[in-house]
Amino acid sequence: MRAAVYRRYGPPEVVNIEDVAKPVPKLGEVLIRVRAATVCAIDWRIRKGDPFLLKLLNGFPRPKKTRILGVEFSGTVESSGASRFRPGDEVFGTNPATCGAHAEYLCLPETATLARKPVNMTHDEAAAVLFGGVSALHFLRKARIQPGQKVLIYGASGSVGVFAVQIAKSLGAHVTAVASTANLDLVKSLGADVVIDYTKDDFAASGRIYDVIFDTVGKSGYARSMRALKRNGVYLREAPPLWLLTSIFVSMWSSLAGGHSHSTH
DSSP: OEEEEESSSSSGGGEEEEEOOOOOOOTTEEEEEEEEEOOOHHHHHHHHTOSHHHHHHHOSSSOOSOOBOOSEEEEEEEEESSSSOOTTOEEEEEOTTTOOOSBSEEEEETTSEEEEOOTTSOHHHHHTTHHHHHHHHHHHHHHTOOTTOEEEEETTTSTTHHHHHHHHHHTTOEEEEEEOGGGHHHHHHTTOSEEEETTTOOGGGSOOOEEEEEESSSOSOHHHHHHTEEEEEEEEEOOTTHHHHHHHHHHHHHHHHTOOOOOOO
């Protein structure tokens, strides 16, 4: 099969298309024909070896564990040694520990973060859901949002922000979205009740107070956000993308240390 392979850390130019062996599913695994995949923040961080700990876990001075990137994907089950999925099932998922989606085929255990693709989504759409969607859900669960609470999403048009707006609305929150001029219509279409153009207005100077502030891009400023946050409110800041990098570190280290499985939340 054909795959995008990198054999040294560096810029995008280190990636080359090569012929590699097609994976063979074991008992409890599925072989997926990849129809769409993304290049997300995790991919370029692993490719660059940034932060440096990724190089130590993935191989130094050259990558050894992961040479085919691709964290997010959507595709069709070609063969299955698992009970959850059958050949022909359209699925989407994410595999941050070992990547591999930048190839024609991907083999994963049925216990991976994998689900049947919604019928009303294309493969391109489904492949782009997991990184931003799971990141947003991870943080907003910590806020324990209640119906009627006022929630501000900073960076509302980004890969995490677009999902954060929709999830907060689904939880019954009154959502204020902060984005650039070009993206105001987008965040309105996602259900934001109020939109703020950060190129023209400072959300912290408006006098509005919020129960939850979720900074999805790490640029709201802690002191500035505190001025707009309710006493005992919740401030969420994604330092991109620490929680997912932690998952990768744990998974890689687990493999090196003897193959025990762990999960992080």
